[in-house]
Amino acid sequence: DAGVIQSPRHEVTEMGQEVTLRCKPISGHNSLFWYRQTMMRGLELLIYFNNNVPIDDSGMPEDRFSAKMPNASFSTLKIQPSEPRDSAVYFCASTSRTGGTDTQYFGPGTRLTVL
């Protein structure tokens, strides 16, 4: 398996622009997570989905952030409008919650810089 795939790997944009991050989870995994990592706040969970349904979005910082999972093999995280404080590395992770284990597998991350 190719693992969790994220795109783009790097994104540089200007304040006010819309940013869309993409994630393809590991085939067969039924849970998907979006995390943000910064020096100040560490790793924070933004939102997660079970079977394509958003379960907990309490970590989404504000209305400028939205996430969708239209099918089991694709998810997006959108920031509109972007601000410099959104600069961070955004990770997507997936897991299979069947079988009693819940090991999370992370993608390579998208490094976002908002100027």
Added chain:
Amino acid sequence: GIQVEQSPPDLILQEGANSTLRCNFSDSVNNLQWFHQNPWGQLINLFYIPSGTKQNGRLSATTVATERYSLLYISSSQTTDSGVYFCAGRGEYGNKLVFGAGTILRVKS
């Protein structure tokens, strides 16, 4: 929610040395996992260890769930072990993993 405390916050080792990293939880957790983030930023799952002991090569982990802590042992450290080690757990009634702040490890040759 649960609080996750990792110690030490950073550590410098000479190649070949052994080390123990610790993770304490404020409340009962399940789904305890250890991760390594390498210098290129990739997060790799090392262990899924809600209780007991597991070993994988030079790494091993022990979780004592009743006392709310977990330990990660690194033996005969190598420069490639450098990076940040995170532990994470899910509270008994929680839905999501909570991560510690990490231990920054640097192994010198």
